[in-house]
Amino acid sequence: MAFLRHSVCTLLFWSLAVSYLVVASPQCATHNETFVPDAVLRVTESNISQSCYPSKATVLVNGTSPGPELRIKEGITYWIRAYNDMQDKNLTMHWHGLTQAMAPFADGTPQASQWPIPPLYFFDYEIHVPIGMAGTYFYHSHVGFQAVSGTGPLIVEEHGASPYHYDEDKIVFLQDVFVKDESTIEAGLVASPLSWSGESAMVLVNGKGGGSANGTACNASLSTIEVEPGKTYRLRFIGGTALTFASLAFEDHDLEIIEADGHYTQPYNTSYLQIGTGQRFSALLRTRPNPEKSTYYLQVESRERPTLTRGFAVLNYGLKPTIPFLPPNDLPLTLPNTTRGFLDYELHPLSPPKDFPTAEEVTRRITMTVHQRVLGPTIWVQNDYPWTETFPQEPYLVSLYNNNSLEFPSMERALANDGIDPISRAFPAQIGEVLEIVIQNTGADKGGLDVHPFHAHGAHYWDLGSGNRTYDQASNEVKIQEHGHPIQRDTTMLYRYATTTTNGTNMGWRAWRIRVTEPGVWMIHCHILQHMIMGMQTIWVFGNETEVLGKVGVPEVQGYLTYGGSVYGNENRWPSVVHFTDNEGSDAWTDNQ
Structure with missing residues (x-):
């Protein structure tokens, strides 16, 4: 260069x-x-x-x-x-x-x-x-x-060299298709009253997909994953969906997970995967030495939505087809319902972690309470505040440099308001802190509950797991000690434990632990695109004003x-x-x- x-x-x-x-x-x-x-x-x-x-x-x-x-x-x-x-x-x-x-x-x-x-x-x-x-x-x-x-x-x-041996790696990239175009969807999500995007009309695998949505068949062509007998393939699963929390499995083939969100894990055998938007896994698939047929299906289904979307791809042992593969007439698999806490305490680092922050090192616990509010437009708030593309009027880091509409977040105000500065709507943290961040699911104004894949920018966190109701640090610490060190992730699921509850009731938590080492302005947000647009995203400022703005x-x-x-x-x-x-x-x- x-x-x-x-x-x-x-x-x-x-x-x-x-x-x-x-x-x-x-x-x-x-x-x-x-x-x-x-x-x-x-x-x-x-x-x-x-x-x-x-x-x-x-x-x-x-x-x-x-x-x-x-x-x-x-x-x-x-x-x-x-x-x-x-x-x-x-x-x-x-x-x-x-x-x-x-x-x-x-x-x-x-x-x-x-x-x-x-x-x-x-x-x-x-x-x-x-x-x-x-x-x-x-x-x-x-x-x-x-x-x-x-x-x-x-x-x-x-x-x-990779710590795992495999003959080849292949991408399995998941996406959603909606009937409405992107501009129409975005306009509807910020309208008052809300005009919903509609559910996913199809889950694509590597850009193609056929199957069914809400019982309506779609006989579109399917993607093929080309393999040979008796080999080991690293399949890189990428949750590029907008909305779909997917359950998937291969017909007559199991998987061995070796990576989650950019971190190698100890090998973990599973017959299926759950993958939310923003999550990634690598898994080894060992092909059959003497396959009984030339093609096997990958089946993908949506979970935690009011309608079921089902898509397919083909694991192909044979020659590349001259005509497209189409969805099967009969379902090859019965996929499990949602497994709450899927892999939370089962995945462990491949190598013993050197810098996992212990409970004794935690300097501060911040509970970020997420809630759907219906007052005019339908919005998502964290500790009572949304963050949208209209607030602030310019990027927060830019605003701090320009000394414009938003001041640097106040730690004093944040400590008095559950970790958030209500003036800037930002969560400040000091370099050297060890934070325990608890994301708390609550019943919406109208009582509904949803699942949320939460993603952190800027640094990976140690994922402490999840559970129902309200976080209990002591009991969860016992669980961690029993199961072993957690792994680092950047996107993990906040589950729901019912479809409805009373307004404001705590029902489901996710806990992280992070060492604050790098100054900067970072987002933490739900990775469902609809929820982001409706305000379900937050800004975190790591470091004081000199550390953040003194970089350059x-x-x-x-x-x-x-x-x-x-x-x-x-x-x-x-x-x-x-x-x-x-x-x-x-x-x-x-x-x-």
């Missing part, structure tokens, strides 16, 4: 060093014609049909949905250029599961850290994955409902602080950006670049 650096601006404000990377002084650079990004993603909107459903406006990445598979290696810095080729919509690209602490404006979150990319502009994202975080991730837009289709797989390969001075990052600023390129100008990390590489690729 070649770089031309103009008026290098050595930044004296940041000398952060961490175990996986020693950061040199960040430098300004102009990404002109001599700069070659490691990968290019071009985002467009086109009218296409998916599965059995009529053509509608759909956000695509490099012309497809899902977009191209992107592979990078841990320990190397990459630059990925995202073009917004849409005429009238903003865009960001979020690298789901990756910590972006080294590049604070590159997390791709318009509410938290980055102005969105204007129409017909592009933005160069700086990505560095620390050693030890190889695994399965994905990318998606973080604007509106675009992630339902503007998304694709992101694989981080090991610096050395205002003059050097001025181009990040305005919509369409100088860090955004277009056909008439090259972007001028800040390089935050060393170890730049040029071996990222997409499968159709």
Whole structure:
């Protein structure tokens, strides 16, 4: 990769060093014609049909949905250029599961850290994955409902050899299809009264899907997963759905889980998977030495929704078909109902953890209470406050730099209000704290309950498990001691233990533990796109004002602080950006670049 650096601006404000990377002084650079990004993603909107459903406006990445598979290696810095080729919509690209602490404006979150990319502009994202975080991730837009289709797989390969042997790895990427287009869905979710998106009309596997939705058959063509007898395949399951909490299994084949959300686990055998939106698993599938037939089905079903959506794919031992495979006439499998707490206490780190924070180290417990409120528009609130694309009026990190509409969150106010500063609506934390974050499910204004896959940006947390009613730290600690060390995750399920209850009743919790080490502005949110748009997302500020804003001075990052600023390129100008990390590489690729 070649770089031309103009008026290098050595930044004296940041000398952060961490175990996986020693950061040199960040430098300004102009990404002109001599700069070659490691990968290019071009985002467009086109009218296409998916599965059995009529053509509608759909956000695509490099012309497809899902977009191209992107592979990078841990320990190397990459630059990925995202073009917004849409005429009238903003865009960001979020690298789901990756910590972006080294590049604070590159997390791709318009509410938290980055102005969105204007129409017909592009933005160069700086990505560095620390050693030890190889695994399965994905990318998606973080604007509106675009992630339902503007998304694709992101694989981080090991610096050395994988701890598990397999002959080949393959992607199993799950997505939803809705009858309405994305703009109509988004407008309905913020309307008063609410106009619901409708349920998923089909669950796609690698962009294709047929089966049934609410009893209506869909005989669309199916994706094939090509295998050979007597081999071991690493299947990388990616929950890229918008709404669907999926249960899935292969006909006459079991799985051995080896990775969850970018962390290797001790092997765990299972006949099925549950996977919520945002979650990822790797599992080994050992093919039959002498298969009894050439094709076996993968069956996928929605859970915890008022209607059942069922889709299929084909595990193909034979020749590649000349005509498409279609859904089976008879169900090959009976999948289990929801298993609450699925894998919560069964998955353990492959290697003994060195930095798991004990209960004695916890400095503060924050309970984040989620609730559906119906007062005019239907919204989701956390500790009584929503966070939407209209609040605040600019990205929170940008607002802090500009000293604009929102002040830096007050720890004093937060401590007096269950962890949240009611003025900024942010949750502050100090560097060095060990937080126990409890996410509490409650009955809605009208009594309903839902499930929520909660995702954290910025850092992975130690997942302490889940349960009914209200969190009891002492009893859960006994459970952890009995089962063994939990694993680190970035997306885990908050379950419901009934479909309805009385307004405000506690019914279901999820607990995390995290060491606060990296200053920054990060989101924690439900990854169901409908719920996010309706306010089910929060902002967390790690570090004090000097630690967060002292990373880089205002003059050097001025181009990040305005919509369409100088860090955004277009056909008439090259972007001028800040390089935050060393170890730049040029071996990222997409499968159709």
